[in-house]
Amino acid sequence: MSNKGYNTFMSTPYIENLNRGRFETWTIEPELEFVQVKQVHGTDIATLETLPCEADGIMVSWEEFNKPLAIKTADCMPIIIEGAKGVIFLHAGWRGLAEGILKRSEIEVIVPQRVLIGPSIHDCCFEVTPEFKDHFKGSPNFSQREGKLYFNLQQEAKRELRELFPSLLIEITPICTASNCDFHSYRRDKTSQRNWNLYIKG
Numbered sequence: 004m005s006n007k008g009y010n011t012f013m014s015t016p017y018i019e020n021l022n023r024g025r026f027e028t029w030t031i032e033p034e035l036e037f038v039q040v041k042q043v044h045g046t047d048i049a050t051l052e053t054l055p056c057e058a059d060g061i062m063v064s065w066e067e068f069n070k071p072l073a074i075k076t077a078d079c080m081p082i083i084i085e086g087a088k089g090v091i092f093l094h095a096g097w098r099g100l101a102e103g104i105l106k107r108s109e110i111e112v113i114v115p116q117r118v119l120i121g122p123s124i125h126d127c128c129f130e131v132t133p134e135f136k137d138h139f140k141g142s143p144n145f146s147q148r149e150g151k152l153y154f155n156l157q158q159e160a161k162r163e164l165r166e167l168f169p170s171l172l173i174e175i176t177p178i179c180t181a182s183n184c185d186f187h188s189y190r191r192d193k194t195s196q197r198n199w200n201l202y203i204k205g
């Protein structure tokens with residue numbers, strides 16, 4: 004992927020009335036009019052009525068979904084949740100996850116059916132300290148390699164979502180932003196640049 008290009012990730016099965024948007028990750032700010040929030044690594048989810056505001060998620064009904072939704076990341080997870088009644092786009096790093104962004108009541112409101120976790124840091128690169136375990140007590144998603152501890156954010160997100168919504172389809176994009184130099188990674192480069200994850204109509 005070049006800096007001007009974009010990629011599309013979504014290979015989950017077709018679900019009637021659900022394929023209203025597509026997911027893309029751009030490495031430059033797209034020249035499009037889009038909806039975004041001021042991301043603060045929290046758990047608040049904005050609506051079109053509450054924007055502009057600080058939040059780490061955007062919720063729109065299908066009727067309201069006209070402009071692309073944007074979530075900026077540089078290792079955190081961009082998570083699209085499509086439901087019968089609308090769509091939620093989340094910015095979820097370990098902090099948001101630990102604070103319960105996937106347990107927000109808004110998710111139930113859209114009647115979630117399908118989830119896509121986009122390019123983000125995977126457990127090949129997400130080394131954590133032993134103290135980090137306190138944020139996810141009892142989680143099975145830690146692993147050890149050569150004396151180092153790693154955490155699997157995507158599997159943790161999947162586990163939390165499955166607990167609440169057992170029949171949810173969940174797809175994890177197999178791209179680690181820290182391993183793949185086509186994407187911006189804070190862990191790898193301490194970059195101030197961001198991946199622009201878009202959920203676009205059509």
Ligand SMILES: [Zn+2]
Pocket residue numbers: 124125126127128129179180181182183
């Ligand atoms: Zn990696």
